[in-house]
Each structure stands twice: as C-alpha cells, then as structure tokens.
Amino acid sequence: MSPAFAFLGVSILGTWGLASLGLIVGGIFMLFFPGDPTTASGHTLGGIVLLVTGLASGGLMQLVLGPLLGIDLPTPLKAKNIVPAARMKKWAAAGAVRDYPDGMPKEIRLRSQRVTMVRMGETIYALGGLCSHARLPLSGFPGSPVKAEPVRGDCVTCPFHGARFEVASGKVVRQPFSSEFNNDHPFLGRLQSKLMFFNKNAEDMQTYPVRIEDGIIMVGLPK
Ligand code: FES
Numbered sequence: 001m002s003p004a005f006a007f008l009g010v011s012i013l014g015t016w017g018l019a020s021l022g023l024i025v026g027g028i029f030m031l032f033f034p035g036d037p038t039t040a041s042g043h044t045l046g047g048i049v050l051l052v053t054g055l056a057s058g059g060l061m062q063l064v065l066g067p068l069l070g071i072d073l074p075t076p077l078k079a080k081n082i083v084p085a086a087r088m089k090k091w092a093a094a095g096a097v098r099d100y101p102d103g104m105p106k107e108i109r110l111r112s113q114r115v116t117m118v119r120m121g122e123t124i125y126a127l128g129g130l131c132s133h134a135r136l137p138l139s140g141f142p143g144s145p146v147k148a149e150p151v152r153g154d155c156v157t158c159p160f161h162g163a164r165f166e167v168a169s170g171k172v173v174r175q176p177f178s179s180e181f182n183n184d185h186p187f188l189g190r191l192q193s194k195l196m197f198f199n200k201n202a203e204d205m206q207t208y209p210v211r212i213e214d215g216i217i218m219v220g221l222p223k
Helices: 003-032 037-068 180-184 186-195
Strands: 090-096 106-110 113-120 123-128 155-157 162-165 172-174 210-213 218-219
Touching: 003 037, 090 106, 113 218, 123 210, 155 172, 180 186
Parallel strands: none
Antiparallel strands: 090 218, 106 113, 113 123, 155 162, 162 172, 210 218
16 A cells, blocks of 8 residues: 555544544543533434444445555454464465564554564564554554554564563563553543443464575465
8 A cells, every 4th residue: 555545644634533532432422411400302313413423434435445544443453363373374475574664563464464563672573563452553554653563572563562472482561552652642541441342351373384495484374
C-alpha cells in the first residue's frame, strides 16, 4: 500500500472513528447526566439514539473500510489454529539479513501472508504479521504514530495494547493492557481497554521456520 493511500485511509478511519466516539460519548452524557429532570425522558431517548448510532457507525466503519485498507476485523487469533513447523514446507525468499533493522520488527508480505520479521544480530525470526489479541499489525502502521517497538528481552511488543511475545517461540509473555502499558499509553491503553476492547487476552502467536541459503533468508509457509 502506498504511503499516500495509507495516509488517506487512516485519515478517513480517524475522522469516522472520532465521529462515532463522539456520538457514543454524547449518548452516555445524555443518559447519565440528563440535566433538567422535567425533560429527562427526552434526554433518555436522545441518549439511546446517539449511543446506538455511534456503536453502529463504529461497527460499520470497521466492516466497510477495514477490508478495503487491508485491515482485519479486530477479532482474536486463536493459538489452536497455529500450524506446526513440520507443515511449513513452502519456502519463500524474504531478502537478505541486512535488509532488516537489527532489533526492530518489520512486516513483509510473503505469498499474500503478513509476516513479522525480527532480526537479532545475524539471526532472523519470523512470526505472524498480526497480533493475536485483535489482529492489528505487530509492526504498527507505517507513517502513523503507532510504530514498531524495539525488541526487549528477546520479546516483541505489540505497539497497540502492549501484548508481548517471545520472538523464537511466539509464546505470549505479557497480556494486553498491563498496568505498565496503560500508565505509559493513556489512549491506546487505559481508554481503549475501558471503551473499545472487551477482549483483553492474547494467545501464542504463529511462528515460521527460517533458514539462510546463499545469503538469502528463506521462510517456511504452510502449503
Ligand atoms: S492488538 Fe496487539 S495487544 Fe492489542
């Protein structure tokens, strides 16, 4: 996706999302702070209408624009669907080691699959491109404020809600919305955990076998 298209998409999503959020917040205010009790019934009806419209608008936004922009619905990825390494027999070239920044996750597409590549020195690891918590890109959105987080303690951190996974095994070692993450990220963490994400669990991530052939990284994909 070109940066201009991505910027346009993120702008539309942002405006639509903020409008939906505004309707939801407006609805909540009308319902819980009705003001003059003599007109409270009108406020109640208006609040319900705003709330339902805001929720419907937010849901519609994700359903319509998400697939157009290559953004998946924010539903969890289950560990039970992980494909074992023994079944990854379709090898795809993923460039040279020096193509990847040391210690910084980078997303690539391999035969239409989104894969997060992580270089640690001369060793390369490959994990699923989308976080198992809500299918958001583990490497963030390019050109947006949500960028990839550097690898710490052999773990990659999802920049959206802070879930953390071991790069070698894909095991989840920290769940989303930890108090540490929420303190550092009031909007992505604390606010979203209260208003937008009822699922607060991440599961182990898919990993892919990697080997180097003549200086070229080869990643094993499912057949
Ligand atoms: S999408 Fe990764 S922690 Fe929520």
